[in-house]
Amino acid sequence: MTEPAPALEVAGLHFTYPDGRHALEGTDLVVFDGEKVAVLGPNGAGKTTLMLHLNGIHTPTRGTVAVGGLPVVKANLREIRRRVGIVFQDPDDQLFMPTVGQDVAFGPANLGLRGDELDARVADALSAVGMSRHRDRAPHHLSFGERRRVALATVLAMQPDVLVLDEPSANLDPASRRELVEILLTLEITLVMVTHDLPYALQLCPRSVVLDSGMAAADGETRTLLADAALLARHRLELPYGFDRRLLEVDGVDAARRV
Amino acid sequence: MNNAHGTGLYMDHTGRLHRLAAHSKLVGTLGFVAAVVATPREQWWSFVADGVIVAMVAVLAGLPLGLLARRLTIELPFIAFALLMPFVGNGPTVRLAGVNLSQAGLWSAWSIVAKGTLGVAATVVLASTTAVPQLITGFERLRVPRALTAIGAFMIRYLDVVTGELQRMRVARESRGDRARWLWQAKAVGAGAGALFVRSYERGERVFLAMESRGYTGTLPSVRRGDEPRHWAACLAPAALASACAIAAWRFR
Amino acid sequence: MHIPDGFIDGTTSAFGGGVAVGTVAGCLRRTRDLLDDRQVPLVGLTSAFVFAAQMLNFPVAAGTSGHLLGGVLAAVLVGPWAGALAVSVVLVVQALLFADGGLSALGLNVVNMALVGALGGYAVFAAIRALLPKTKASVVAAAGVAAALAPTMAAIVFTAEYALGGNGAASVATVAKAMIGVHLLIGVGEGAITAMTISAVMATRPDLVHGAAHIATRAPSRDDTAGVPA
Numbered sequence: 001m002t003e004p005a006p007a008l009e010v011a012g013l014h015f016t017y018p019d020g021r022h023a024l025e026g027t028d029l030v031v032f033d034g035e036k037v038a039v040l041g042p043n044g045a046g047k048t049t050l051m052l053h054l055n056g057i058h059t060p061t062r063g064t065v066a067v068g069g070l071p072v073v074k075a076n077l078r079e080i081r082r083r084v085g086i087v088f089q090d091p092d093d094q095l096f097m098p099t100v101g102q103d104v105a106f107g108p109a110n111l112g113l114r115g116d117e118l119d120a121r122v123a124d125a126l127s128a129v130g131m132s133r134h135r136d137r138a139p140h141h142l143s144f145g146e147r148r149r150v151a152l153a154t155v156l157a158m159q160p161d162v163l164v165l166d167e168p169s170a171n172l173d174p175a176s177r178r179e180l181v182e183i184l185l186t187l188e189i190t191l192v193m194v195t196h197d198l199p200y201a202l203q204l205c206p207r208s209v210v211l212d213s214g215m216a217a218a219d220g221e222t223r224t225l226l227a228d229a230a231l232l233a234r235h236r237l238e239l240p241y242g243f244d245r246r247l248l249e250v251d252g253v254d255a256a257r258r259v
Numbered sequence: 260m261n262n263a264h265g266t267g268l269y270m271d272h273t274g275r276l277h278r279l280a281a282h283s284k285l286v287g288t289l290g291f292v293a294a295v296v297a298t299p300r301e302q303w304w305s306f307v308a309d310g311v312i313v314a315m316v317a318v319l320a321g322l323p324l325g326l327l328a329r330r331l332t333i334e335l336p337f338i339a340f341a342l343l344m345p346f347v348g349n350g351p352t353v354r355l356a357g358v359n360l361s362q363a364g365l366w367s368a369w370s371i372v373a374k375g376t377l378g379v380a381a382t383v384v385l386a387s388t389t390a391v392p393q394l395i396t397g398f399e400r401l402r403v404p405r406a407l408t409a410i411g412a413f414m415i416r417y418l419d420v421v422t423g424e425l426q427r428m429r430v431a432r433e434s435r436g437d438r439a440r441w442l443w444q445a446k447a448v449g450a451g452a453g454a455l456f457v458r459s460y461e462r463g464e465r466v467f468l469a470m471e472s473r474g475y476t477g478t479l480p481s482v483r484r485g486d487e488p489r490h491w492a493a494c495l496a497p498a499a500l501a502s503a504c505a506i507a508a509w510r511f512r
Numbered sequence: 513m514h515i516p517d518g519f520i521d522g523t524t525s526a527f528g529g530g531v532a533v534g535t536v537a538g539c540l541r542r543t544r545d546l547l548d549d550r551q552v553p554l555v556g557l558t559s560a561f562v563f564a565a566q567m568l569n570f571p572v573a574a575g576t577s578g579h580l581l582g583g584v585l586a587a588v589l590v591g592p593w594a595g596a597l598a599v600s601v602v603l604v605v606q607a608l609l610f611a612d613g614g615l616s617a618l619g620l621n622v623v624n625m626a627l628v629g630a631l632g633g634y635a636v637f638a639a640i641r642a643l644l645p646k647t648k649a650s651v652v653a654a655a656g657v658a659a660a661l662a663p664t665m666a667a668i669v670f671t672a673e674y675a676l677g678g679n680g681a682a683s684v685a686t687v688a689k690a691m692i693g694v695h696l697l698i699g700v701g702e703g704a705i706t707a708m709t710i711s712a713v714m715a716t717r718p719d720l721v722h723g724a725a726h727i728a729t730r731a732p733s734r735d736d737t738a739g740v741p742a
Binding site for chain 2: 096139155
């Protein structure tokens with residue numbers, strides 16, 4: 001055996017919507033096992049479109065996507081969707097079953113799990129996000145932050161190799177935001193996070209890729225990219241008012257976890 | 260308006276009836292209502308007996324009777340309709356407080372009010388003691404096609420989301436001074452309904468995407484969990500009693 | 513017009529129940545063929561939309577207001593079968609969760625509002641549309657006229673149910689006159705709001721209007737976050 005295939009490999013990806021709009025124009029992205037990568041970009045940069053290619057919801061107009069060496073093509077979709085778990089931006093889109101427990105069971109049941117094994121998956125996933133007590137509640141009775149955590153659990157229950165999060169911090173209050181970071185930092189998993197929330201990317205992902213007009217415009221250490229004011233301005237990215245720039249200067253992991 | 264529609268009339272507490280199997284309760288309620296509807300209206304004692312049965316079940320369920328009475332108000336428009344009957348009915352009349360009232364009209368008013376009230380009361384007891392997920396499981400056990408129970412489950416899941424959006428759009432519209440008084444000024448209502456539909460439909464599409472991402476291939480999982488006890492005897496008892504009353508009422512007619 | 517228990521006799525109600533089961537079964541078969549496995553969330557969301565639309569009050573004349581029934585609206589938007597299915601599910605949920613409409617009369621209510629209101633209304637819509645030129649305005653006009661007539665059609669069927677097994681003292685002629693009169697008035701509001709709603713959807717997402725599928729429409733650009741099924 002030669003060296004293992006990357007967790008994710010996107011090469012020369014082009015995608016055009018049926019109405020003729022070009023969303024991706026030659027995107028490249030390689031993510032290795034265990035990496036945590038933020039895909040940064042302004043609204044309309046093609047972030048969500050890219051995300052929907054990672055598990056084969058969209059089929060590329062041109063280019064290829066592979067997950068752990070397995071090409072994303074129709075014949076492999078079942079295995080691809082086990083390997084890549086997507087947490088969507090609006091938890092109300094993701095949680096549709098009458099109870100939290102049933103919703104978390106939906107994915108693993110689609111993978112063919114039944115009985116005790118299924119139960120154990122649900123219990124583990126709910127405990128990973130600290131929602132075990134809410135197993136029998138209806139999703140629409142939970143707070144927004146709780147719903148986002150349950151949405152994460154519905155994907156964790158499938159034990160994916162790669163976790164993809166779409167704007168995980170959107171609409172969260174500061175406490176829910178911090179709770180979600182704490183959960184995500186405990187997960188030992190390859191993580192791709194699509195966002196325009198730069199401090200959140202800094203907190204969670206050592207590496208970032210800037211996506212603009214359907215192409216990867218920059219790729220490197222998150223701290224270095226965020227310190228490059230000209231680069232951010234070129235791609236309509238901005239650090240929020242009051243952001244402590246010292247966070248970008250300190251070394252190592254501490255800096256990334258201090259916020 | 261902050262009331263959750265997704266739960267209907269359900270009361271979250273654990274009474275005896277809450278623990279019974281939903282499919283048995285559904286059949287029992289339907290049987291009870293059918294027996295009431297089939298009872299000849301002239302045998303008033305039979306309806307009194309049915310009323311006592313519902314009241315007893317409600318007490319057993321731990322439902323406050325005052326609450327039950329308040330929930331009966333849903334029927335008011337029909338009571339108004341029923342009260343018109345004695346004035347518009349044909350045939351022989353009786354004189355009451357100086358007004359000529361149709362006998363047939365009085366009978367039909369009585370029976371609409373009696374049967375309608377008993378029907379609503381029985382449904383309220385069912386709805387108050389059965390959580391929505393259990394109701395859906397109940398339908399599945401009664402062999403209702405999975406597609407139909409799933410559509411129902413989706414609808415209930417998104418009732419609060421959609422009505423919440425509607426409410427916010429209405430508030431935003433009225434905050435900008437929209438106050439139509441005549442039908443032809445209601446264009447904003449139509450535009451609002453249109454926007455609501457587009458949002459609902461697009462959400463349906465996104466929900467489908469999220470399901471596909473979790474490996475959905477067109478077969479929905481059953482929401483059934485482990486075996487519930489059946490309790491058929493307990494659930495069918497009120498229906499059996501009401502049927503006995505109905506049969507007796509036909510006999511003694 | 514949710515018929516309560518005891519308004520129509522048991523035999524007629526049971527007959528209505530049988531017709532309703534047949535209607536729903538037919539709709540399920542047709543939607544399965546047309547919409548594939550995507551039907552379930554979409555019809556469920558349409559049901560939630562119809563339920564919400566029925567809460568939408570609109571002014572009729574100074575001080576009075578009406579609300580939408582939504583049968584023709586749903587049928588024109590998502591197609592007759594899915595629309596009738598959505599309306600039926602709304603009726604079941606209203607009866608069971610809110611005790612609105614009698615359990616024994618559920619079949620009759622499905623007949624009046626899904627079979628006659630949505631499917632029958634759609635048939636009227638399709639007939640009128642066929643007579644008009646193939647334009648957006650024709651779709652809006654046909655939907656408006658069909659929605660205006662649908663409540664009266666339902667009222668006529670209700671009168672027939674009353675004649676068969678009505679538990680009332682009023683003569684069939686009296687009921688017919690009252691019901692048809694009232695529903696002609698309701699139809700004015702229903703038609704106007706339905707037309708305005710269809711017109712609003714045609715302006716933003718014409719591709720979503722099933723009843724306009726015969727006019728070539730193209731989906732407008734969607735933003736980054738909008739769901740676009742593969």
